[in-house]
Amino acid sequence: MREQDIKTIRAFLIALSQLESPLDESIQKQLNQLGEELATDVEEAIENLRKLIYKHDFLKTLYQPALESLQLAYQAQSRNKCILPSDSEPEGENLELENFSLPTDSLKLIKQIFESNNSVKITQGIQQQLQSPNQNLSPAEIVSDELPSSTESKYPHAWVYMFC
Numbered sequence: 001m002r003e004q005d006i007k008t009i010r011a012f013l014i015a016l017s018q019l020e021s022p023l024d025e026s027i028q029k030q031l032n033q034l035g036e037e038l039a040t041d042v043e044e045a046i047e048n049l050r051k052l053i054y055k056h057d058f059l060k061t062l063y064q065p066a067l068e069s070l071q072l073a074y075q076a077q078s079r080n081k082c083i084l085p086s087d088s089e090p091e092g093e094n095l096e097l098e099n100f101s102l103p104t105d106s107l108k109l110i111k112q113i114f115e116s117n118n119s120v121k122i123t124q125g126i127q128q129q130l131q132s133p134n135q136n137l138s139p140a141e142i143v144s145d146e147l148p149s150s151t152e153s154k155y156p157h158a159w160v161y162m163f164c
Contacts, residue, residue, distance in 0.1 A: 005046045007070050009110060010160040012049060014069075015062035016113075016123040017157075023120060027056065035114030038107060066157065106163045130159040 023031065030052055037045035053059045109126075116122045 001042055001046075005043065006163070007067060008046055008050060010070055010157075010163055011063050011067035012053060012059075013110075013113070013123055013160050013163065014066035014157045015053070015059055016120050017127045018062050019058075019120045021120070022118045027052070027059075028117070028119060031114045031119055035111045038111045038114065042107070069157065070160075110163065127159050130162060 022028070034045050034049055034052070037048065053063045113119050113122050113126075
């Protein structure tokens, strides 16, 4: 999965969490179909998610600022742009490539959110559980134990980093 795909999912979940009412039945059905599509073709499902977002102004209005915030948070993190190979590493190996993939638990949870009858309510529930100081979630319910520390204090939507 591409890094941009992960950002798309995170930004969409932020947008969902900000809605004050459930999605219209037709939009929820389209999201349900995307949930089914996630099982067979993740990249196609995410591309169709982008189309769904940009087709509806109220989603696009919430999604775009969330995506921009995620991109700013990502750019603010220091990264090693150049990694010099050590004596023990083969010279031909490209160490600069990163494998961006969502853990299986994240994909299952995203699929459950998309396929639910009320994706807004489910997303808001997850957000509240992750932001509450007394989380009573099992390890299977939390995909990632730690959020990026630089993001947690500066970014109000740090809870979406469980989807990484």
